[in-house]
Amino acid sequence: MWIYEKKLQYPVRVSTCNPMLAKFLIEQYGGADGELAAALRYLNQRYSIPDKVIGLLTDIGTEEFAHLEMIATMIYKLTKDATPEMMKAAGLGDHYAVHDNALFYHNASGVPWTASYIQAKGDPIADLYEDIAAEEKARATYQWIINLSDDPDLNDGLRYLREREIIHSQRFREAVEILKEERDKKIFF
Amino acid sequence: MFTLYKTYCPYVSPFDPCKPIGEKVFSTPPNLYMGFQPPNLPQFSPEEALRAGTLWKAFYDPYFNPYEQGKGARSE
Known part of the structure; x- marks a missing residue:
């Protein structure tokens, strides 16, 4: 069961009207390494992982939905008042033709989200290594979007989200260490 | 000197x-170096932590x- 708190994890401010940034941000909404893929990956893998790390996957998977909501808010703010002409000029003409100004789960190139972006191998180490890789890829995606964006307020929110990817990666790496059961033991090789 | 950003x-x-x-720059974030987090590391204040993301x-x-x-500088 989930409890919903009707506020964002971190305030989202967008200071310039630049719908093209929405085109880049949608990568983190419905892309392979986006927040939706992350949330669904972790919240599904947790059923077949050792008890000790189920809670971690639940916590991080839940937080990914909070990030998804932040990304959605950014995209919404950037596009809600964009006219068809502005959407076309921002490279979102094809998006507008299908969705008007609605959000949709596709990547920056318009490819719709697919479950083949995520995996559940059932092997705890294989799954956790996938999760670590996913966090590092999401971190890199945030870096490239920050490089593309010249909106300081937006970048502030993106920097926060990138920091969370670092922490999530750290926690998944610690989960691997827990499963190795070699912590607190003297190491002899 | 230690840095979290490497170049080549x-x-x-x-x-x-x-x-x-x-010069190309790439990030090597702190999680790569920590291993299992040791106890009693320095913390931000709650207000600072909410802003920093950690x-x-x-x-x-x-x-x-x-x-x-x-x-x-704008790219357009």
């Missing part, structure tokens, strides 16, 4: 079509565009 210089050809960037100072690594020309 790809080969520059006399026939490169675009102006070479020269409670732990050792994991704080804000990212800025390393190739940015200067403030207000």
